[in-house]
Amino acid sequence: MIPNGLCGCSPGEFDTFSKPLFRLVCHCRTCQLFFGSDYNDECTFLLKDCTSLNAESLEFKSYQSGFSPIKRGQCIQCGKPKYCKVEMGSIIGFVSIPTNYLRHLDLPPPIAHIYYDNRTTEVHDAVKKIAGHRRSQAAIQWAVLSSLFRRAF
Secondary structure, eight states: OOOTTSOOSSTTTTTTOOOOSEEEEEOOHHHHHHHTSSOEEEEEEEGGGOTTOOGGGEEEEOOSSSOOOEEEEEETTTOOEEEEEEEETTTEEEEEEEGGGOTTSOOOOOSOEESGGGOSSOOOSSSOBOOSHHHHHHHHHHHHHHHHHHHHO
């Protein structure tokens, strides 16, 4: 069952997904506004591994000013948020999917709360809290590189 606030127009779209590269909890203002919650608990996958995604049913937009490779997808039919996509040219791409869509998977624990300085409520867990744009971006880059390295070896 998809919680209120998330799109349920393509049931089963994520059923074939396997283990994500990593999981983060994002407290940035853009995620708060886009997903309509205090944070976005998300798992990241390689885009090439996500062949069951129905991207044609979404409208993707960048919500940050200036350059941002992150495009957030909203369902054309119901208008609700679905997932985020990051494409680095033709080199590599990622999809970050809210964990509420992935309850059928054995999800890894989050590696960090990023942009924690933007939190709207305190989170009382043992997961590392990272504040600030540069430190949060560094955490994302570290998560990407270390997960790709582990996957290669």
